[in-house]
Every structure is written in C-alpha cells, then in structure tokens.
Amino acid sequence: MDLYKEIGRKLITTVVGSYPVDSLNYEDALTRAVTNQIDAGIGIISDGQIRANLIDLFVQDIEGIELRGNSLKPRIVGDLAYKYPSTIDDFLKAKKLSEGKCKLAGIITGPTTISYSIDIAPKFSLTKYNSRNYLIGELADILHENAKELERAGADLIQIDEPCFSLLQKGADQKVKFVDRVLEGIKVPTKLHVCGNISKIYKSLLNLENANILDHEFSGNHNNLNTYSEEDLISNEKIIGFGCVNTMRETIESIEDIENFIYKGIEHFGKNIIVDPDCGMRLLPYEIALGKLKNMVLAAKRVEEKLY
Ligand SMILES: [Zn+2]
Known part of the structure; x- marks a missing residue:
C-alpha cells in the first residue's frame, strides 16, 4: 500500500539512520543493525549507516575530494564530479536481509551539511568553490545521482539529512532549495531530517516542494513542539516525522512515557505523523539503541490501537 495513504490511518515507525557499530566488523555491524531493527518491529528501517560517519x-565517492583522516576535514582538490553512489552496496545488502519483512529507506547527507564539513585545499582556494552556494549546488547535483540510484535500487523512501540547518543564521530559504534539487523527480516518499532547535528554520522548510515528511527531534527538544501548526502542515501537504525518544540519553524510556509523548505530538501536529527516534543512534550502546526502538514500537502500537 502507498505509504502516504497509510499515514493518518496507521502510525508508521521508522528510524533516522545510523546504528551502533562498536567493535564489530562491517558485515556483522550491518547485519546486526538490520536484524535489530526488524526484531524491534520498525516499519521502515535503514542500513544502519555503519560504514563511516555521515x-x-x-x-569518499565524489571526484575531486580527498579524505585526510586524523580528524582533518576532507578537502576539495579538483573539480567535483559524481563517481559512484556511495551507499548503494550497503543499501543492497540491507535489502537482501530485510526483503519482505519491512520497508527500507535510502539515506543521503544533504549538500549544505557536507559543504560546511569540507575544506578547500590552498591551491584551489581561489576557485568557484569559494562561493558557498555554488559549492552546495554542485554537491546537490552529485547527490541527486545518489538519490536516483537508491530509488532505482528499490528504496521505499528517500531521506536527506541536514543537521546543520538548525544552525543557519541567514539564507535559509536558498539553502532549502538545494534539498529540492537533490530530490527532483523522486517518486517515492521523501523525508528531510533536521535535528537541533528548528525555531529559526521551520517556516522555510514549509516551502519545500520535493520533501514531504519533515523530521525533527522533539523528545530532547520540547521547544520544537511550538513550531508548525496542524493548519501549516495540511495547507503545505507536509507530514511530521516525530522524534519521540532521546538519542542523547543512555537510558531506555518506558513504553508509557513514549506513548504519552506521542499523544503530545498528535495534539500539536495532528494524526498525520510518523514516529522515529530524535536522531541517529551511532553513539549509543547497542543494547540501549535496541531497547529504545522496541519500546517506541510498542508505544506506537498502543497509540494506534486507541486513536487510529
Ligand atoms: Zn539528527
């Protein structure tokens, strides 16, 4: 059934993306991320983003950027160009493990966040890439190729992560447009994840044309409840991704606490929401991450039984 038709009739559960790796090797970490999410009963899972940071x-798969390690930022050393859809191999492995058991999201870090996380090598510092918006535009076109590949490979949803949006001081409307460029022409449901305090950016996000689910942290940031109105969301055809467990805290919220918090979310945003943790879970011990997902799914089931 079409995901958008299910929203409002069911309370769909999903994740933001990353899952703990600990000391596991790549294969084992990916397998554990996928099977844990399935065992918890998550409706739309991720591949766990276990290969590297976001x-x-x-x-690593963009032509013209070199990774430097030693906690130095990657840097631009030549003309940027699309090379390979970075996460496709992880996505396909996750798909094989999860086929028929749940849906699977394809996740892409957004161009604005990437632009603030890379440097320009000194000899390229006087190039076109010195213009922030030019750089973001080039990255958006490259990431658009990633999005199309993930959709072709069977992604049930494409998610863009722009954690840096909550820190933008100015030019938010323009930066938001680059998210539309990454998602141009994508037919499956689309989601934009922005964590942190969204009070300065949320109005700009309502203008997005190609991202329909706006996903934020609410459990760790109650101020975010006082942003969109239900009317805002309906008139702009937006759905809230409701972060309802705190991914910064190493304790597992009780089913009752999560259930009550979801009711709070519905009070503010209406029933057209999906639920997930506040953010990625990479830094949590895996038992905690799994416990949070399990309780979130059980809480969502209770809310669904009562209200949907
Ligand atoms: Zn986040």
Missing part, C-alpha cells in the same frame, strides 16, 4: 560516507 560526511565521509558520501565524500
């Missing part, structure tokens, strides 16, 4: 994961 920047390296993408820039």
